[in-house]
Each structure stands twice: as C-alpha cells, then as structure tokens.
Amino acid sequence: xxxxxxxxxxxxxxxxxxxxxxxxxxxxxxxxxxxxxxxxxxxxxxxxxxxxxxxxxxxxxxxxxxxxxxxxxxxxxxxxxxxxxxxxxxxxxxxxxxxxxxxxxxxxxxxxxxxxxxxxxxxxxxxxxxxxxxxxxxxxxxxxxxxxxxxxxxxxxxxxxxxxxxxxxxxxxxxxxxxxxxxxxxxxxxxxxxxxxxxxxxxxxxxxxxxxxxxxxxxxxxxxxxxxxxxxxxxxxxxxxxxxxxxxxxxxxxxxxxxxxxxxxxxxxxxxxxxxxxxxxxxxxxxxxxxxxxxxxxxxxxxxx
Amino acid sequence: xxxxxxxxxxxxxxxxxxxxxxxxxxxxxxxxxxxxxxxxxxxxxxxxxxxxxxxxxxxxxxxxxxxxxxxxxxxxxxxxxxxxxxxxxxxxxxxxxxxxxxxxxxxxxxxxxxxxxxxxxxxxxxxxxxxxxxxxxxxxxxxxxxxxxxxxxxxxxxxxxxxxxxxxxxxxxxxxxxxxxxxxxxxxxxxxxxxxxxxxxxxxxxxxxxxxxxxxxxxxxxxxxxxxxxxxxxxxxxxxxxxxxxxxxxxxxxxxxxxxxxxxxxxxxxxxxxxxxxxxxxxxxxxxxxxxxxxxxxxxxxxxx
Numbered sequence: 001x002x003x004x005x006x007x008x009x010x011x012x013x014x015x016x017x018x019x020x021x022x023x024x025x026x027x028x029x030x031x032x033x034x035x036x037x038x039x040x041x042x043x044x045x046x047x048x049x050x051x052x053x054x055x056x057x058x059x060x061x062x063x064x065x066x067x068x069x070x071x072x073x074x075x076x077x078x079x080x081x082x083x084x085x086x087x088x089x090x091x092x093x094x095x096x097x098x099x100x101x102x103x104x105x106x107x108x109x110x111x112x113x114x115x116x117x118x119x120x121x122x123x124x125x126x127x128x129x130x131x132x133x134x135x136x137x138x139x140x141x142x143x144x145x146x147x148x149x150x151x152x153x154x155x156x157x158x159x160x161x162x163x164x165x166x167x168x169x170x171x172x173x174x175x176x177x178x179x180x181x182x183x184x185x186x187x188x189x190x191x192x193x194x195x196x197x198x199x200x201x202x203x204x205x206x207x208x209x210x211x212x213x214x215x216x217x218x219x220x221x222x223x224x225x226x227x228x229x230x231x232x233x234x235x236x237x238x239x240x241x242x243x244x245x246x247x248x249x250x251x252x253x254x255x256x257x258x259x260x261x262x263x264x265x266x267x268x269x270x271x272x273x274x275x276x277x278x279x280x281x282x283x284x285x286x287x288x289x290x291x292x293x294x295x296x297x298x299x300x301x302x303x304x305x
Numbered sequence: 306x307x308x309x310x311x312x313x314x315x316x317x318x319x320x321x322x323x324x325x326x327x328x329x330x331x332x333x334x335x336x337x338x339x340x341x342x343x344x345x346x347x348x349x350x351x352x353x354x355x356x357x358x359x360x361x362x363x364x365x366x367x368x369x370x371x372x373x374x375x376x377x378x379x380x381x382x383x384x385x386x387x388x389x390x391x392x393x394x395x396x397x398x399x400x401x402x403x404x405x406x407x408x409x410x411x412x413x414x415x416x417x418x419x420x421x422x423x424x425x426x427x428x429x430x431x432x433x434x435x436x437x438x439x440x441x442x443x444x445x446x447x448x449x450x451x452x453x454x455x456x457x458x459x460x461x462x463x464x465x466x467x468x469x470x471x472x473x474x475x476x477x478x479x480x481x482x483x484x485x486x487x488x489x490x491x492x493x494x495x496x497x498x499x500x501x502x503x504x505x506x507x508x509x510x511x512x513x514x515x516x517x518x519x520x521x522x523x524x525x526x527x528x529x530x531x532x533x534x535x536x537x538x539x540x541x542x543x544x545x546x547x548x549x550x551x552x553x554x555x556x557x558x559x560x561x562x563x564x565x566x567x568x569x570x571x572x573x574x575x576x577x578x579x580x581x582x583x584x585x586x587x588x589x590x591x592x593x594x595x596x597x598x599x600x601x602x603x604x605x606x607x608x609x610x
Contacts, residue, residue: 149605215521219524298456
C-alpha cells in the first residue's frame with residue numbers, strides 16, 4: 001500500500017461544522033475553538049463564510065471573527081458563494097477565499113440560487129477580484145459524487161466543470177461529497193481520471209460520513225495520491241440546503257487514522273481531543289467523533305484482578 | 306483499484322452482536338431475526354456459542370435455537386471456546402464450529418481462561434472431535450491487530466500461531482480485531498504477509514468499528530484479496546471480556562459499501578434494512594447502522610418548491 005509520509009488536514013469546523021447547529025456561537029466561542037485547533041497544530045482553517053446572514057445566521061460574525069484571528073500563524077480561508085461574498089471577504093481582509101458551487105444544477109439552485117453555468121461565469125469574476133486584491137482563490141465543487149435531488153453526477157460533467165475552472169489556476173480544487181454518497185471505488189476512479197486530465201491541479205477532498213464510508217473514502221483518496229483532506233472537529237457539519245446532509249468526517253478520527261498508519265499530519269492528537277471536549281461543552285451535545293469516545297488505538301486498560 | 310466481483314458477508318448478530326446486550330432474547334426473537342437475515346439472502350450466520358451460560362447468559366439458548374434453525378438452507382456456525390463447547394455443539398448437531406482464542410495471552414486468559422499455548426493444544430483436540438463427528442472447523446484469532454491489555458500484537462506472534470493451526474486445515478481462519486484498533490495499512494500488510502506465508506489458508510476478516518475505521522479496514526482487506534467478511538446487523542456487538550469493546554461493523558453498511566462499489570453479495574439490502582428495523586424494535590434501542598438512518602447512496606429527495 002503506497003502511502004504519503006505527510007498529509008494536510010484542513011479543519012472546517014467553524015464553517016461547514018457549525019452550519020447546521022442551532023446554537024449560534026459568539027465570536028469569543030469561535031475564537032477559543034480556533035485557538036484550540038491551532039494549539040493542536042492545525043495550520044489550515046476554514047473559519048467562516050461570507051453569505052447572506054439571513055440564509056446562514058451562524059456565519060454572520062465571520063468578518064469580526066477574522067479580525068480577531070488574522071494575526072495568528074495559520075492559513076485562514078473563507079467560503080464565498082458569489083461575487084458579493086468575495087467582495088465582502090476582501091473588505092474584511094481575508095487572504096484566501098473558497099468559491100463553492102455545485103456540480104448538480106438542482107443543488108446549486110437550492111444552495112446558492114445560481115445555475116452551474118452562472119456559477120462558472122461568476123467564478124471568473126471572483127478570480128478577477130482575487131487578482132486585483134491579492135487574495136488566493138480556492139474552488140470547491142459541491143455534490144461532486146452525487147446530489148440529493150439528481151442522484152449520481154456523471155463524471156463527464158465534473159470533467160467539463162474542471163476544464164472550465166482549471167485555467168483560472170485556483171490554489172486548490174476541492175471535490176466535495178456534500179451528502180455522503182461517495183464510495184471508495186468512485187473516489188479512486190474519479191481522482192485518477194482527473195489527475196490524468198488535469199495534471200497541474202492540486203486536489204483536496206471533502207467527505208461527509210453520512211453512510212459510514214468517510215474514512216474509507218479518504219483511504220481511497222490517499223491511494224489515488226491526494227494529500228489534502230477536509231475534516232471538521234467533532235464530526236459536525238452539513239449543508240443547510242441539502243436534505244439528508246449530516247456531519248463531516250471528524251478531524252480527530254481522520255488524524256487518528258493517519259497517525260495509526262504512520263502518516264504525519266503535524267497535529268497533536270491529544271491536544272486536538274482536548275479541544276474536541278471543549279467543543280462538546282460549547283455546542284451542548286454529544287459529538288460523533290469515535291476516537292473522542294473510544295480513545296486512541298494504543299489505549300491500554302488495566303488487567304482485572 | 307482491483308476488486309473482486311463477489312464477496313461473502315457472514316452475519317454474526319446472533320453471536321457477537323448480542324453478547325453485550327442486556328436484554329436476553331428468546332429463541333422466538335432470535336429465530337425471527339435469523340429468518341429475516343436469510344430472507345434478505347444472508348447465507349452464513351454465526352448463530353450462537355457453546356460457552357458456560359453463567360459467563361454469557363445471552364448464549365444459553367444456542368442449542369435450542371439451532372434445533373429450530375437446522376433445516377434452513379444456510380451455513381450455521383457456532384462459536385466454541387474449548388473442548389467442552391465443541392462437544393456440546395456436536396451433541397446439538399451443529400455442522401460447523403468456530404474455535405476462538407486470542408493472540409494476546411492476557412486477553413485469552415480474561416476471555417476463555419486459557420493461555421494462548423493451552424488454546425493451541427485445545428484446538429488440536431477440537432479438530433479431533435470435528436473429524437470424529439463430521440463437523441467443519443473454523444478458527445478465529447481474537448486481538449489479531451491489538452489487545453486492550455497488551456497493546457499491539459507483534460506480527461511474528463500471529464505468524465507463529467497460524468503456523469501452528471494451519472496444519473489442522475481449518476475451513477477458514479478469521480483475523481479478528483476484537484476492540485477496533487486495526488488500521489488499513491496494518492490490515493493490508495498483515496494479510497499480504499499471511500497470504501504469502503500460508504497460501505492455502507482461506508482468510509476471513511472480522512472488524513469492530515470502535516474507532517470509525519471498520520469500513521476502511523474492510524476496503525484494505527478487499528485490496529489485499531480477502532473476499533469474506535464478518536459483520537453484525539445493526540452494528541451491535543463486542544466482547545464481554547475486553548474493556549472498551551464496541552459494536553461490529555454493521556452488516557447494512559458493509560453490504561451497502563460493497564453494492565455501491567459494484568461488488569455483489571447476494572444480499573437484498575432493502576430486505577436487510579427491514580430486518581434491521583425489526584432488530585431495533587426487538588432490542589429496544591437505536592442501532593449504529595449509518596445506512597439505516599441515512600438511506601442508500603442513491604436516495605433522492607423532492608426538490609423544495
């Protein structure tokens with residue numbers, strides 16, 4: 001099994017992770033969680049999104065949060081759904097935006113009220129804003145592996161979308177499994193084909209664990225050569241405009257799997273689990289992280305006498 | 306990704322799955338679940354164990370259960386921990402026994418009150434009983450990937466155990482991850498080495514999903530060439546004498562992953578999910594199966610108007 005020595009884990013708790021939570025977190029609470037993540041060695045954080053606050057109230061304080069985070073030594077990324085969002089992110093001083101749109105036209109209309117075609121035009125405008133204002137551009141393709149309305153998204157449609165955005169030279173392109181429908185063979189095959197067709201693109205994978213295959217899909221992505229993965233502390237998350245959406249793969253479980261396989265992440269799992277416990281208190285309910293409950297693979301118990 | 310066209314899924318609900326459940330199921334209840342599994346196309350069931358009823362009360366009616374099952378067209382296997390168990394299974398007319406002992410000496414002493422050395426002697430005696438009475442012999446090595454008391458079990462110890470039992474020509478040897486500590490690289494590497502050293506052995510893998518890696522470990526096993534896997538309906542299960550033990554990988558989720566990858570199992574997932582719902586009612590609490598909650602990967606939702 002050919003595996004990389006080092007993998008990048010991007011935590012998306014403060015964006016995707018909190019989107020479905022009823023309790024709205026204060027800037028102070030988000031800041032405490034971000035600091036816990038960074039103390040554990042997480043260097044890449046999607047900290048919020050610049051969307052209309054009525055649509056996703058949890059994200060309304062993203063600008064204020066960033067003003068408190070910006071001097072910390074990590075990569076901070078904000079999701080933006082449209083040109084207005086990119087302008088607002090730029091005004092807030094955000095160094096890097098992640099433009100998200102959906103490979104499925106139906107989901108894109110539900111999620112950001114654009115057709116996929118319109119999004120492909122808008123991402124060019126956002127690229128121009130990024131270039132003019134010195135922001136890095138990431139692009140995420142939601143429902144890359146299937147849509148809750150349309151079902152499987154044909155690979156040809158993904159190829160066509162990537163062919164349209166690759167010339168914009170985004171820093172990274174994320175293939176997102178928005179509602180946890182991907183399987184490991186599909187991940188392996190799609191990534192291999194994309195790498196062959198678009199050898200200069202840097203890929204990132206974003207899985208939800210809705211059907212238990214999150215870590216298996218990461219394993220398949222690893223085997224296809226991907227070394228960058230999204231995850232959310234506590235396994236929180238889900239798209240508010242995708243029925244049946246549930247949490248992301250949990251950062252604790254992802255890091256634990258990598259470490260148990262001898263793959264470095266630069267993250268201190270014990271410190272990460274401390275932040276996870278704190279998240280449970282702040283959010284006020286149990287988390288889906290397996291390792292938080294079970295402990296690490298090398299946990300030993302005393303022998304009963 | 307090289308994958309087999311067909312995989313065998315062995316359901317262990319009625320043995321491993323029920324061991325940690327407080328509610329003791331009647332023969333009628335177990336029979337209903339077994340029939341549901343068989344109607345869904347499950348052809349291999351570990352239906353109980355011949356252990357001392359004081360140690361695992363849930364298994365006390367295994368003999369009676371078998372007397373009701375024996376004319377059904379499936380492979381029925383009973384776990385036995387020792388010579389006495391094998392004799393009792395034989396007297397009950399069981400056609401196939403699965404002798405379990407642990408690679409970890411400490412866990413073996415806790416679980417079946419034998420040293421691993423003693424178990425290696427006992428399995429020879431059980432082989433003689435099987436030969437004399439026409440029973441098939443399976444052998445399971447618990448804690449093959451790690452022990453809750455001793456930690457990682459050295460590969461050399463596994464090789465030595467297999468070298469000792471392979472000459473008995475068991476029908477199948479199961480590598481069991483009793484407390485869910487295995488990782489995919491470990492699985493892939495160990496299975497590859499074992500296949501090279503013992504090319505005539507048929508391997509079966511038994512994973513618990515304690516740290517979220519159950520399906521990833523199955524994927525690694527598949528890639529190493531294994532085509533037989535244990536799972537428990539509802540993701541129930543766990544060893545009563547292993548601290549920190551939790552449920553097996555769920556049969557629903559395992560079958561769902563295989564089917565989504567285009568691998569046949571001969572099992573009707575919709576019927577399996579019906580039996581899973583019935584299990585939830587019988588057992589009286591939520592099950593950990595992801596697919597039971599989320600629906601299959603191709604589930605479609607109506608578009609909001």
